[in-house]
Amino acid sequence: RCRVKVAALGRVALRLLLRRGAGGGRVCVRSTHSFVFSQCTHGKAHSVLSTFDLYADTHPSLCIGPQTGEALDEAVARARPSRVLELGTHCGYSSVRMLRLLPPGGRLVTVELDPLTAELGEELILVAGFKHHQFQVLTSSSAEAIPALRSSLELDPGPGEGLDLVLMDHDPERYLPDLLALEREELLCPSGCSVLLIHRNQGAGERGGLGGLLAHVRARPGRYSVESERSAMTEIVYRKERSTKGE
Ligand SMILES: C[S@@+](CC[C@H](N)C(=O)[O-])C[C@H]1O[C@@H](n2cnc3c(N)ncnc32)[C@H](O)[C@@H]1O
Numbered sequence: 494r495c496r497v498k499v500a501a502l503g504r505v506a507l508r509l510l511l512r513r514g515a516g517g518g519r520v521c522v523r524s525t526h527s528f529v530f531s532q533c534t535h536g537k538a539h540s541v542l543s544t545f546d547l548y549a550d551t552h553p554s555l556c557i558g559p560q561t562g563e564a565l566d567e568a569v570a571r572a573r574p575s576r577v578l579e580l581g582t583h584c585g586y587s588s589v590r591m592l593r594l595l596p597p598g599g600r601l602v603t604v605e606l607d608p609l610t611a612e613l614g615e616e617l618i619l620v621a622g623f624k625h626h627q628f629q630v631l632t633s634s635s636a637e638a639i640p641a642l643r644s645s646l647e648l649d650p651g652p653g654e655g656l657d658l659v660l661m662d663h664d665p666e667r668y669l670p671d672l673l674a675l676e677r678e679e680l681l682c683p684s685g686c687s688v689l690l691i692h693r694n695q696g697a698g699e700r701g702g703l704g705g706l707l708a709h710v711r712a713r714p715g716r717y718s719v720e721s722e723r724s725a726m727t728e729i730v731y732r733k734e735r736s737t738k739g740e
Pocket residue numbers: 555556557558580581582583584585586587588604605606607610633634635636662663664667
């Protein structure tokens with residue numbers, strides 16, 4: 494009876510260890526960076542991405558991963574953006590995913606609050622083969638970065654041109670205030686801007702920060718439409734040039 498109890502305890506301990514290793518433990522930016530840096534083929538974006546995925550198979554990770562990554566690839570292919578803003582760089586996984594799909598002359602500005610994460614993320618984007626004329630990492634909160642974005646994006650003053658795509662994967666409580674700030678600063682391209690919102694917890698779409706944003710969007714059908722909702726990503730499209738009756 495004692496052997497059976499010890500074996501059962503062993504199984505519980507193993508399950509806890511595995512759960513902690515694959516998802517329940519703490520995300521370590523340094524460990525993610527050093528694994529990807531040392532295991533990938535430098536200069537190859539696809540190798541950097543698959544090495545991130547390999548790491549996430551056995552370690553806690555905040556990267557969007559391959560499934561949401563595919564939904565992101567499709568949204569980028571549809572929008573064919575030249576100017577992209579990402580809020581929440583982390584280690585650069587989604588930055589690399591988007592950069593590899595941008596046309597020549599395309600540019601990504603990615604914003605990361607934590608200085609160490611921003612530094613390590615920037616290094617992995619360079620390791621993937623991208624150059625500083627293609628991307629810029631801004632070490633700042635989204636709230637501070639947005640009012641200063643016009644110069645980083647090399648946009649002319651005033652409306653007319655702007656961001657073609659925005660990926661929000663930072664803090665869901667900031668999704669609505671940051672969208673409002675992007676509108677206020679006239680940074681969203683008036684002829685169409687895809688705004689991609691990552692929601693990691695199932696059902697979170699209708700709660701908390703993302704819920705507030707979707708309520709704002711649905712209340713303004715002349716300006717926004719919800720394009721798709723799949724694989725933990727909701728895509729909305731902003732357009733200012735069509736009829737804005739009642740706004
Ligand atoms: C979930 S991770 C982003 C993962 C990334 N999109 C990927 O797939 O690799 C969120 C990141 O946003 C950063 N962050 C959180 N709040 C932020 C804010 N207000 N402004 C800028 N970055 C923020 C965090 O430090 C973290 O690195």
